[in-house]
Amino acid sequence: MKALWQLWRLPFRQMAVGAVLLQLAWLAGAVLLGCVPATDASLAGVAAMLFAFGAWFWFTLLGMCLRGLCRPESFLLPGFRQRLARMGALQVAQWVLLPTLAALVLGVPHALLGGAGLLLLAAIGLAASSARYISLVVWGVFMLAGWQPGLAGAAVKVLIASAWAVPLALLLAVLVASLGLRPLLRIEDRETDSSPLENAQLGRARARNLDGTPARRGKLGQRTGAIFDGTSQRAMEQALARYRAKPGWHLRTVLVRRLLLPHDNPQAIALRLLMVAAIVTFYVVAVMHRQRFNAAVVGAYAILLGLARFPQLGRGMRQMRPNLADLYLTLAPPTRTDYQQTLLDALVVLVPITVLSTVAYTGLGIVLTHAAEPARMLLAGAIVSVGASLTALAVHLVGPESGFGRGVVDVVVTVGAMAVYWGGYWLLGALGLTIGGGLLLLVTLGFGLGVWSSARREYLRRPPCFDAPLAG
Amino acid sequence: MSTTATAPATTFPATPNGPVLRVRGLRKAFKQREVLRGIDWDVPSGRVVGLLGRNGAGKTTLLRCLLGLSPTDAGTVELFGEAMTEPGGERMHRIGFVPQTFDLFPWMKVRAYLDFTAAFYANWNHALAGRLLGDWQLDPKQKIGELSQGQRQKLAIVRAIAPQPDLLVLDEPVASLDPQARRAFMAELLELMKAPGKTVIFSTHITADLERADADIALLRDGAIQFTRPLAELRERLRRAVLARPGGWTQAPALPGVLKATLKGDEAQLLVEDADPEGLQALAAREGATLRIETPTLEDLFVELA
Numbered sequence: 001m002k003a004l005w006q007l008w009r010l011p012f013r014q015m016a017v018g019a020v021l022l023q024l025a026w027l028a029g030a031v032l033l034g035c036v037p038a039t040d041a042s043l044a045g046v047a048a049m050l051f052a053f054g055a056w057f058w059f060t061l062l063g064m065c066l067r068g069l070c071r072p073e074s075f076l077l078p079g080f081r082q083r084l085a086r087m088g089a090l091q092v093a094q095w096v097l098l099p100t101l102a103a104l105v106l107g108v109p110h111a112l113l114g115g116a117g118l119l120l121l122a123a124i125g126l127a128a129s130s131a132r133y134i135s136l137v138v139w140g141v142f143m144l145a146g147w148q149p150g151l152a153g154a155a156v157k158v159l160i161a162s163a164w165a166v167p168l169a170l171l172l173a174v175l176v177a178s179l180g181l182r183p184l185l186r187i188e189d190r191e192t193d194s195s196p197l198e199n200a201q202l203g204r205a206r207a208r209n210l211d212g213t214p215a216r217r218g219k220l221g222q223r224t225g226a227i228f229d230g231t232s233q234r235a236m237e238q239a240l241a242r243y244r245a246k247p248g249w250h251l252r253t254v255l256v257r258r259l260l261l262p263h264d265n266p267q268a269i270a271l272r273l274l275m276v277a278a279i280v281t282f283y284v285v286a287v288m289h290r291q292r293f294n295a296a297v298v299g300a301y302a303i304l305l306g307l308a309r310f311p312q313l314g315r316g317m318r319q320m321r322p323n324l325a326d327l328y329l330t331l332a333p334p335t336r337t338d339y340q341q342t343l344l345d346a347l348v349v350l351v352p353i354t355v356l357s358t359v360a361y362t363g364l365g366i367v368l369t370h371a372a373e374p375a376r377m378l379l380a381g382a383i384v385s386v387g388a389s390l391t392a393l394a395v396h397l398v399g400p401e402s403g404f405g406r407g408v409v410d411v412v413v414t415v416g417a418m419a420v421y422w423g424g425y426w427l428l429g430a431l432g433l434t435i436g437g438g439l440l441l442l443v444t445l446g447f448g449l450g451v452w453s454s455a456r457r458e459y460l461r462r463p464p465c466f467d468a469p470l471a472g
Numbered sequence: 473m474s475t476t477a478t479a480p481a482t483t484f485p486a487t488p489n490g491p492v493l494r495v496r497g498l499r500k501a502f503k504q505r506e507v508l509r510g511i512d513w514d515v516p517s518g519r520v521v522g523l524l525g526r527n528g529a530g531k532t533t534l535l536r537c538l539l540g541l542s543p544t545d546a547g548t549v550e551l552f553g554e555a556m557t558e559p560g561g562e563r564m565h566r567i568g569f570v571p572q573t574f575d576l577f578p579w580m581k582v583r584a585y586l587d588f589t590a591a592f593y594a595n596w597n598h599a600l601a602g603r604l605l606g607d608w609q610l611d612p613k614q615k616i617g618e619l620s621q622g623q624r625q626k627l628a629i630v631r632a633i634a635p636q637p638d639l640l641v642l643d644e645p646v647a648s649l650d651p652q653a654r655r656a657f658m659a660e661l662l663e664l665m666k667a668p669g670k671t672v673i674f675s676t677h678i679t680a681d682l683e684r685a686d687a688d689i690a691l692l693r694d695g696a697i698q699f700t701r702p703l704a705e706l707r708e709r710l711r712r713a714v715l716a717r718p719g720g721w722t723q724a725p726a727l728p729g730v731l732k733a734t735l736k737g738d739e740a741q742l743l744v745e746d747a748d749p750e751g752l753q754a755l756a757a758r759e760g761a762t763l764r765i766e767t768p769t770l771e772d773l774f775v776e777l778a
């Protein structure tokens with residue numbers, strides 16, 4: 001029972017905020033379903049949506065946790081596979097069986113089909129992190145449905161009416177789940193570790209598991225990783241040559257940057273932007289069909305994408321503590337404050353990189369969606385991303401130690417920055433680019449610099465820490 | 473089996489040179505658990521000091537506190553005659569450190585890592601680093617993350633030795649090495665020690681290596697350095713007296729200079745400092761026991777005292 005309890009708690013320990021939100025979604029779905037007899041039957045539809053999204057994301061989260069857990073040593077634990085199976089059964093009972101039974105008892109139409117659909121979504125979510133080609137197939141289905149919406153709608157109607165729909169969904173769920181579980185339960189060599197500060201944005205995503213261990217990569221992932229490693233190798237060699245020729249503070253900072261942020265050299269940044277551009281273009285053109293896009297949304301997504309870098313920075317700085325003892329001895333700083341300052345100097349480059357990435361993503365979005373007001377979007381995106389990245393860097397340097405606290409901070413900073421983008425976009429429209437832009441710059445940069453300078457003071461005041469983090 | 477222990481004498485031999493390291497009243501606690509309880513310790517220049525202690529005695533904590541890698545709760549540490557309140561710039565380059573867990577930068581290649589580190593040192597011995605890489609079969613093109621634990625430890629040793637430090641601090645540096653690599657490492661260490669003024673603090677459980685290096689032995693127990701003495705002096709002054717009689721012992725016989733007494737079957741085993749053979753014979757006759765006097769090995773001493 002204890003082992004089962006430990007397994008069940010995994011998502012809460014590794015991604016507390018996400019896990020709590022998804023459980024709340026389940027609770028909200030259950031409450032809505034419970035209200036169906038007393039109110040409108042349409043509430044069942046809302047409940048089904050909540051269960052569907054909840055199950056998909058919850059099982060995706062579960063798959064990510066399992067990816068870190070299923071390492072060779074774990075299989076030596078007594079009854080590991082059986083306990084894993086029991087935990088899976090518990091999860092299916094909560095997310096699929098209970099809602100389906102409740103819907104059947106309450107006489108909700110298509111309850112069985114809904115249950116089978118939930119199981120299929122759960123299986124797809126579980127497979128998302130271990131068998132990514134399944135996600136691609138799902139994408140493909142959505143893409144086809146997008147190209148031929150009439151045909152897709154007719155097919156869905158036929159399926160709903162068919163007696164074969166439920167067994168077909170169940171069979172598919174079993175197939176997808178087994179394809180997703182197979183690589184998780186296979187014993188493989190561990191991947192070589194990358195820098196814990198590694199960029200985990202789109203295009204270089206899933207470099208490591210939730211517990212910080214390096215993630216298994218497919219052949220394509222390994223080749224991409226090798227290209228990025230090649231750029232970092234060349235960047236380090238160049239930085240070394242320049243430092244040897246003319247040692248100085250600036251080149252020393254560059255050298256430390258090449259060590260800590262190996263994939264944030266100009267070549268790697270360009271490569272990453274290209275990859276993101278390719279993926280986003282495919283996504284917008286093929287999957288979302290650009291006419292459905294509100295162009296102004298693109299800027300908010302670009303902010304989201306740009307800031308996605310910082311949560312990993314917070315986690316990475318904690319993971320890196322023992323490694324940094326060696327850097328401390330190597331740099332031989334006169335004072336501890338000098339050492340902290342060196343790290344700050346190295347990391348602050350993430351601000352211009354984030355701004356550049358955000359502007360590039362926004363520009364790409366503008367082209368893809370034929371946005372009517374590109375200058376307004378670019379200006380709002382650029383100004384907000386400066387303040388937001390300064391704030392994100394600041395809070396991750398001196399922010400909370402616990403995983404839950406960091407999760408809350410991530411959500412607040414990201415959602416806040418997206419809201420500020422919307423506000424800024426409106427402001428630019430209302431007051432014009434010059435006055436609106438000036439006001440937006442004053443507010444966001446003032447806030448960002450205020451937070452940054454306070455965090456900087458606090459970081460410099462703190463003694464360096466080289467002890468490995470205990471948990472979270 | 474019952475055991476009683478007596479605190480060993482804490483007289484230190486006078487040293488001709490000034491200490492490289494001076495520690496006074498060093499305290500360190502993790503939450504409620506006090507690991508170091510007021511350490512007083514002087515390490516003279518030009519010596520190899522073996523730091524012995526059981527698992528959890530606080531050896532790693534002590535070494536990290538000495539180098540400023542872990543904050544202390546109280547006390548002072550002086551390295552090369554200056555307080556360790558701040559790292560002090562180039563002073564850190566006079567120190568080589570091999571940590572117990574080798575958490576370097578696994579995403580870097582061996583050559584890139586050493587080049588990076590060398591760029592910051594004025595006295596980096598490229599020839600020595602190159603030779604050790606070759607001798608210890610470390611591939612410069614391999615990523616650190618792809619190295620085995622033993623290979624990583626070798627790399628950590630290369631990194632620590634190549635700057636030709638005046639003080640080498642080694643936290644169980646040979647734990648993951650095979651016997652050949654251990655011997656090769658000890659040979660390098662002894663070679664390094666030939667230069668004047670070089671000091672090594674060496675935490676290990678492999679007492680044979682300390683015997684090979686003719687080290688001074690410092691024993692960390694109960695959060696304090698119980699003694700620091702040259703190995704030769706320990707060997708000369710400590711003896712194990714085994715008193716055996718039918719029926720055994722209810723309590724250990726009293727004798728001056730007993731550091732530890734162990735009752736086992738018919739035997740009372742006494743670890744005695746500056747044992748007087750005549751006094752021991754008299755004690756044996758008085759107690760109706762037979763007497764056997766043994767010279768304990770360093771490992772025996774570690775087992776008895778730690």
